[in-house]
Amino acid sequence: MDNNIYISNLLKDISIIDFVKLILNLKKIGDNFFALCPFHKENNPSFVVNELKKKYHCFGCGAHGNIIDFIKNYYNINFYETIKLLNIDIKNKYNLSNIKKNKYFFLYSKMNEICNIYKKNLIENINNKYLLKFISDKKWDINIIKFFNIGFSYNNVLINNFKNLYLLKNLGLIIKYKNIHIDKFNLRIIFPIKNTFGNIIGIGGRRLDDKYPKYINSKDNKIFKKRNILYGLAEIKEKHFKINKLLLVEGYTDVISLHFNGIDYALSSLGTSTTEEQIKILFNNSNRIIFCYDGDKAGRVASWKMLNKILCYITDDREVKFLFLPKNEDPDSLIRKIGKTKFENMIDNSMYFYDFFFKVIKKNINISNIYEKIKLIRLIKKFLKKIPGKLIKFFLKKEININFNLYNRNINNNFNKKITFNKNNINPLKLFTILLIQNPNYYYYINNKKELKYIIEKYKCNILIEIFKIYKNNKIFNTYKLLNLLKKNIFFEKILYFSKYNHMINIKYTNIVFIDILKWINKFFIKNIQEYLIKKDKKIGLNKIEKNKLWLLNLKLFKK
Template sequence: MIFYYKKISKFLIKEILDKTNLLNLIKSKISVKKVGNSFFSLCPFHKERKPSFSINKIDKFYYCFGCGISGNSIKFLMDFNKLSFIESIKELSLINNINIDLKEKNINNKNIKYIKLLEEISHIYYENLRKKFNEKLKTFFIIKKWSFSIIKKFNIGYSSNNIISNLFINNKEKLLLLEKLSIIKKINNKYIDILNNRIIFPISNNYGDIISFGGRTLINDKYKYINCSNNFLFKKRYTLYGLDKILNKNNFVEKLLIVEGYSDVISLTNFGINFSIASLGTSLTYEHIKIIFKITNNIIFCYDSDIPGIKSYYRILIKIINFITDEKVVKFIKLPNNEDPDSFIRKFGVNEFNKFINNSKNFYDLLFEFIKKDIYISDINGKIKFIKKILFYTNRIPGNLTKKLIKKELISKLLLTNRLNLLKVINYNFNYKKHKLTILQKIISLLLQNIKLYRLFYIPYNIKCMYFNFKLLINIVDLCKKNNNINFNKIIYLHKYNYLYSYLYFLYKIDDNIINYKILDEIFLEILNKFYILFLKKIQKYLIYKSKKNDLNKYEKKKIWLLNIELSKLSL
């Protein structure tokens, strides 16, 4: 029997938050000190020497001035104890003696009829596999070495002869539901199964409810594997295949092995490796990363050794680097050519596969490899380019200790024994004929050289900045928006007879050889984001100074709250 959670009312959440003593809750987990009228602690979510984790006893809100994390008592338990929202509500209700009944079978739940129908469809596929176990299917499962026990564990089925469409041909209501769930589709007034003539893999959410299906062809088809399309139950960017099997045993695990597809997870489980999940392709999303890091601190990626698989590692690195705190471990496995986890473990066995797990590469080693490919580092200019690229990425790492150790590793890799010389190289930043640019000048320079970047420009939190360069930047962006065909020559012509002519020309001519134009959009957004963070922190610092003197008005109190939220968003 599957249970469904009731919708939790806002009144219940408010009651829990009102009754919870946030200060006492945090004190039960970490050491807290009173400083004046405020309470501070070393942040439990990042490494630091001086306390920057503040707790507002009255407003029941915490905020870290170091890493930007913030929230209420529910959020604290979710982040600190790695609990789900429901689990946090349960724990706080027990602390506060609030009687709630969250878990019950709710027949009025709007999604139950769809989930029940999907369970029924899964059973039909499973039974059809047993009935239609022909030579093709037999050969497939023998090659895969999948026993009936593993088939049953993952509810593997088979679709043939448009079984679902034909079975419900006289049930219009169910046909419409199945069409909405992308299980069937209508072509020339006739319904057909989307996954017809394929081996079927049910896809479940974290609670074990079936939300969709994937299929593998047994014939030469353009697409070997396909999933049903996204719908209101199934969102691929939030779904990790096999995760429900792991969460069924434990909410937090020692490590997770991330692979590409269903077959990889099933074969690895078949050989006793019970900590693998699949991202359903090579596209790992930010949502996937957040989900994974709530379950474990130790991630190992093992994608196929083909070109798409190896290329995806670089894309994953660029995303995941923003989440690597000091307690997080991220590693990558490179299998031999033309191998994937499924084929490798079947050919060479679990012991050989475990050797690859034990010898997996740290994320920074892989990052060095990717960047080193395009740069000749035998001369000093190559070393400068290499270091700048490495620092562009490593400076995004939230873990301060991890960041420092990677920089030390950088020294040893480049055989740079003179630390002072390295620091000079690191501090080299957009210099041109001894002119060191401000962060706003860097942004304007990039924009003038690449006009299309104006489309990425944004202003968070309704910033009202009176800096000369910021006003100039706004004017240039406005010009670009009004004229799609504008270029630097047209911009400079408009200022031909005023003082801005030579200044704009100077910024345009600055040549920064470090920039990788393949990731120019990311560089522009990174620098723009950095400016906003620095600017907002200046305002925040001033407001905190005023708050210590109890000199904040209502508007400023609200402003500091919104500033904290905006800074936490920008720092992600």
């Protein structure tokens, strides 16, 4: 079955009200159900659910979507996990507790049992010289050890305490050596690995003596796929309802030491190479990602590979940065030396992905050489082609022109082909002013002058004030006449500049764009009044007329 048809059928089968009321206290008013929004703090219900539309919308924070979006955002899980969860819940009449009855619950419970053996063994052998030195060096306390469920494998403790050798073998936790089964993780500190729902699905182990390999993981099996898991994500979700940002580091100990020192949004990819699946999980959980690398050559090479991997995921609402650590330092060692404040300062000052790109290109290409410049243009076009975000691409083209002195008409045209208008490309009021100057007849599209006057006064758009004075008292049908009437105006130079401004919008669509901005102004006007009433309600309360007004504004915005 086609995926779109499958999802469409799934949405038809689900009552959004029946599902959401399991989580929120819904109150019916007319055709809609209201509740306090689960995605931000509020005192008055602004979260609306509509069964007919099968959608929800919050007038406070803007959260909106269907039941798939709701579950995805509420539980911080990806799309496929959401579909899977919904399928289980449909069969079990929306009882979320029934998720425990899925076919992998037996394996989850056994993995939990195995990790409890390791945890108990850590306490019993805390004075082991290797273990004691390791924990002392890391300066971890008992709370962080418990939070990450850290254990210790020693003297074949797993084989001695867990009798199902067949299961241990299938999970990749034991190996056969000289016809004897031994614990694969012997003399290793144990790091349980959890899935999105907090179930233990695998383990990682670090060798405590000088033997190699230093790090190993349990093998892929029915519940554990290394390429689909990020270590530390379950712990982050346990602490944070909404994840503001994520810091991707390399190893288990990096994650734990960062969390221990207050950087509780760190996670790792269980190895040096981050997979496409893991990148998707990162962006499904946060729009702000910082990739952390060592400052040596290997770190630079790995970060360049990562940059090329993530370009196709960079949309206008996503912020991607790269953090390079000092030579011979990793996150674990550095956080213990400099502490949380200085480490977070480094994160705040880390490089945006495009600054990293510019830095590498400038270092490797001599732009004074024509052939090198051709090579540069080809590379940049390839780089930009991968980025789906229209706005970020638009501004990157400007930055590239400035950074590499490519401000040549022909080259610029190469970059600016097929740019479609989006009102966020430039300030909507600036574009509105430009279009009005270049097309005076558009003045007659403006029906509600009150809304526009409010916006103009709020943002002190002096040029628009002057233009409106002229339009009000004169019939103007071309820009030339407008410029003649404004010759002695203090803003004449700016108006003249706007009259020649290249907004890059196809002439066929300028009127559509202008009307679109008018709609945006209308919505902006309503939103401002709504926000004013909400603030007033929180401070001193609203009278009946004001409450009714707020209600009507909410409905108006909901329809939009």
